[in-house]
Amino acid sequence: MGMIVPIQGKTEKECLDILKKLREDQYFPYLYAVELRYDFLEKRVEKLADFLQGVRNLIGEKKLIFTIRTNRQGGFYPFGKSYFQENILAMESGIPDYIDLEVECGISGRESWKECIAMVKRLGGKVIASYHDFHRTPDLKECEAILERLSSYSPDIVKMAFMPKKQEDVLNLLFAGRRWRDKYPKKELITISMGEMGKLSRLCGDLSGSSHSFVQIFGESAPGQWKIEEYLKLHRALSARKGIALLGFMGSGKSTLAGQLAVMGDLPYFETDAVLEQEFSMSIKEYFQKFGEESFRREESRVLKKMSGREMILSPGGGIVLKEENRNFLKNYFFCVYLKVSPETVLQRLSGTKNLRPLLQDKMNLTDITEMMERRSAFYEETADYILEGDGKSISECLTELQSVLLENAFFPAQV
Numbered sequence: 109m110g111m112i113v114p115i116q117g118k119t120e121k122e123c124l125d126i127l128k129k130l131r132e133d134q135y136f137p138y139l140y141a142v143e144l145r146y147d148f149l150e151k152r153v154e155k156l157a158d159f160l161q162g163v164r165n166l167i168g169e170k171k172l173i174f175t176i177r178t179n180r181q182g183g184f185y186p187f188g189k190s191y192f193q194e195n196i197l198a199m200e201s202g203i204p205d206y207i208d209l210e211v212e213c214g215i216s217g218r219e220s221w222k223e224c225i226a227m228v229k230r231l232g233g234k235v236i237a238s239y240h241d242f243h244r245t246p247d248l249k250e251c252e253a254i255l256e257r258l259s260s261y262s263p264d265i266v267k268m269a270f271m272p273k274k275q276e277d278v279l280n281l282l283f284a285g286r287r288w289r290d291k292y293p294k295k296e297l298i299t300i301s302m303g304e305m306g307k308l309s310r311l312c313g314d315l316s317g318s319s320h321s322f323v324q325i326f327g328e329s330a331p332g333q334w335k336i337e338e339y340l341k342l343h344r345a346l347s348a349r350k351g352i353a354l355l356g357f358m359g360s361g362k363s364t365l366a367g368q369l370a371v372m373g374d375l376p377y378f379e380t381d382a383v384l385e386q387e388f389s390m391s392i393k394e395y396f397q398k399f400g401e402e403s404f405r406r407e408e409s410r411v412l413k414k415m416s417g418r419e420m421i422l423s424p425g426g427g428i429v430l431k432e433e434n435r436n437f438l439k440n441y442f443f444c445v446y447l448k449v450s451p452e453t454v455l456q457r458l459s460g461t462k463n464l465r466p467l468l469q470d471k472m473n474l475t476d477i478t479e480m481m482e483r484r485s486a487f488y489e490e491t492a493d494y495i496l497e498g499d500g501k502s503i504s505e506c507l508t509e510l511q512s513v514l515l516e517n518a519f520f521p522a523q524v
């Protein structure tokens with residue numbers, strides 16, 4: 109789960125000062141995004157593009173969420189026509205990555221939201237369709253209906269935050285999110301049960317399907333937010349997904365990158381192939397010759413199932429995703445990165461290698477590699493939490509990208 113820090117300065121200068129402090133903070137590399145709560149500003153910003161550029165200069169490549177929380181949904185901005193205008197103006201600067209748009213469910217005016225969302229997208233922005241109630245939690249059925257209504261606007265992220273009055277409220281919200289996420293596994297979701305009672309909801313995204321959590325460094329923007337240092341520790345302890353798995357076709361660089369990543373993160377490193385080679389005292393090539401692929405796949409799955417519950421870097425064989433049970437296991441226990449490369453890259457990297465893959469023995473040509481890759485690529489994509497486009501990137505470029513993705517998803521070991 110990626111951590112998002114809200115910025116709530118009352119003036120432009122205060123926001124920029126907070127961001128300067130944030131940039132120097134030891135936890136800055138761990139952030140997924142910074143949320144600028146525009147409604148906290150006491151005065152409308154005259155030169156919004158300049159202000160946002162100042163923000164961007166301070167946060168570098170971190171994602172920026174521009175949020176105007178209105179007085180209808182727990183914020184300070186008076187709802188009206190200018191709500192849409194300010195959001196569009198912000199996006200016209202081309203600087204925010206996301207615009208948070210409060211979507212009113214069950215009232216007329218759907219067209220205004222649709223228009224605004226279309227405009228944000230046309231300007232190159234992404235949309236978080238959000239819905240908050242700081243006083244209550246709707247029942248399970250209504251939570252589910254709200255999620256459907258929010259997703260009917262085709263936003264990039266759906267966000268729902270409610271205040272619980274009883275324990276059941278927390279569970280209902282989480283359950284509604286879980287069901288929604290199972291229905292739309294590739295869509296992103298943030299579900300929050302607020303206050304002390306709901307604090308667990310901010311930590312258990314693996315269970316509830318929630319992708320990100322708002323945390324505090326300089327004070328909370330909504331009740332129940334964890335302090336970043338608490339969040340990092342607790343999330344790691346509670347999450348079933350403790351490992352990091354590198355997936356991809358033969359030659360995509362799994363073994364190479366996993367080995368180096370393990371050193372960088374001081375983590376144990378496992379290769380399903382190496383475990384099997386040791387167990388059977390023979391190379392993978394010899395195993396294929398003696399026992400065939402079917403037997404190899406059985407043994408490979410067996411070894412994989414032993415790899416849960418520990419922090420580690422895992423480099424499985426490229427064919428691990430062929431079995432559904434393996435894909436599910438990987439999704440449940442690992443943050444999965446798909447190293448995506450073209451058939452040309454595979455051919456170039458594996459031609460002349462001593463470690464000849466048995467499945468490519470008579471197939472070291474573009475046509476056969478392409479065909480085999482096409483049979484697998486949907487499985488890699490389905491299993492991946494992140495896709496790293498590897499063509500043309502050096503090993504060290506891949507490592508740098510991997511490290512920041514893992515930090516931003518609270519997966520790399522805390523060095524703080």
Ligand SMILES: Nc1ncnc2c1ncn2[C@@H]1O[C@H](COP(=O)(O)OP(=O)(O)O)[C@@H](O)[C@H]1O
Binds near residue numbers: 357
């Ligand atoms: N980013 C990269 N750029 C260039 N060569 C690479 C890169 N990553 C891996 N390689 C090389 O490609 C070959 C296959 O890499 P390997 O890690 O064994 O892949 P896999 O485990 O996915 O089959 C090795 O010779 C390795 O040095």
Ligand SMILES: O=C(O)C1=C[C@@H](OP(=O)(O)O)[C@@H](O)[C@H](O)C1
Binds near residue numbers: 359381392425427428
């Ligand atoms: O893709 C595959 O089916 C295989 C990939 C190999 O590992 P690498 O992906 O590390 O080459 C190895 O497990 C075996 O030869 C089968």
Ligand SMILES: [Mg+2]
Binds near residue numbers: 362363364423425
């Ligand atoms: Mg390998």
